[in-house]
Amino acid sequence: MTLVKFNPDLKNNGSLLPGFNDVFNSIFNDTFFNDRLVSRVPGANISESEDYFHVELAAPGLKKDDFKISLDRNVLNISVEQQADNSETKKNYSKREYSYSSFVRSFTLPESANAEQIEAAYTDGLLKIDIAKREEAKAVRRQIEIK
Template identity: 60%
Template sequence: MTLVKFANGQKNNGLNPLFTDVFDSILNDTFSGSRLVSKVPAVNIAETENEFHIELAVPGLAKEDFKINVDKNILSVSAEKKIENAATDKKYSKKEFSYNSFSRTFTLPETVDQTKIEAEYTDGILKLSVAKKEEAKIQAREIAVK
């Protein structure tokens, strides 16, 4: 489905309507677009019988850019990528590749084993596995009827 903008009776001051639509789009994207939205990665959290799985969508970073810390029951994931201003002959009309840094914190439940947290970064996804304590794992048993 294609959406088409119409002037709905507004004057265009003799300018080509295509030109005004493009100009409006550039201004709207620049001033009210993603700059106002906080730049933190999207997160998926899942729970299995033995552990929690936390996945963060962080494309364009290297595994050396991440810092993962645990302090009491707070798991902190942060990253910082240094952008070097190299001389280039390109003149950008719009540049959105500036993902400098982020920080996300998660409150861990009392049932996790903080000594068994593993992290893996592949294909732009940071995967954290947080193991549960042995006594917190669901133990199946049959209950006899008296």
Template identity: 55%
Template sequence: MTLVKFANGHKRNGLSPLFTDAFESFFNDSFVSDRFTAKVPAVNIAETENHYHIELAAPGLKKEDFKINLEKNMLSISAENKSAAAGETKKYNRREYSYSTFVRSFTLPETVDHANIEAQYTDGILSVNVAKKEEARQVTREITIK
């Protein structure tokens, strides 16, 4: 006996349910979806009055593995984990975290101070602080009502 799923309310565009379900199950399979998704760390970007803050989650790496470059207004963060690639003797049944090499690039606005960019790697989080130019900082003041 075969169980056939039918999605109520979804248009199938004229394809038979078996044909559509075959493609859905193929692309939702973890073996296939792992190959199609980018293996890059997640990033949080925040803005304060004086800085832009970029936090990149990359556990298992060392600060020596990272390379941060600035070319014009493009900030590139890359990493290569040489120790994981060389001499691997384990046979994995499933391997979900494999940030052996990656590159993340960010276009910075014209308002950043290129000379004042700092980075720190602590507890698996790479934090990059990009300072804003003095004229780009928001001036706040209270306006009195006459």
């Protein structure tokens, strides 16, 4: 037997079969399915300034030593593989959402990136990677005089 959540506020929501939509809402809004549908990979922001490309990865709860950053040809790989902490197993969680055991994010660098000048720093749950641009790729700016 399966229990189906029913929302009486939506009992007459234009459907010919009242409660029919509640069956699907209870299935797809249940945390059992949502936890498996949602990717457990940290989000990334990619921006560009005049001299650098910037990659920011939101990964709270990790340590600097958990990250492995590598460059293979033109692809920047960021990976994390955490070992299970035995002290955490004594807790009885009713829901646990911010647990990254391992992930890999890969970014293809543009041809204008200088692969020899890449710097990374991890502070306050944010991994920041700065990738220098090649000199020929930097924007040339100058003031043009009007005659």
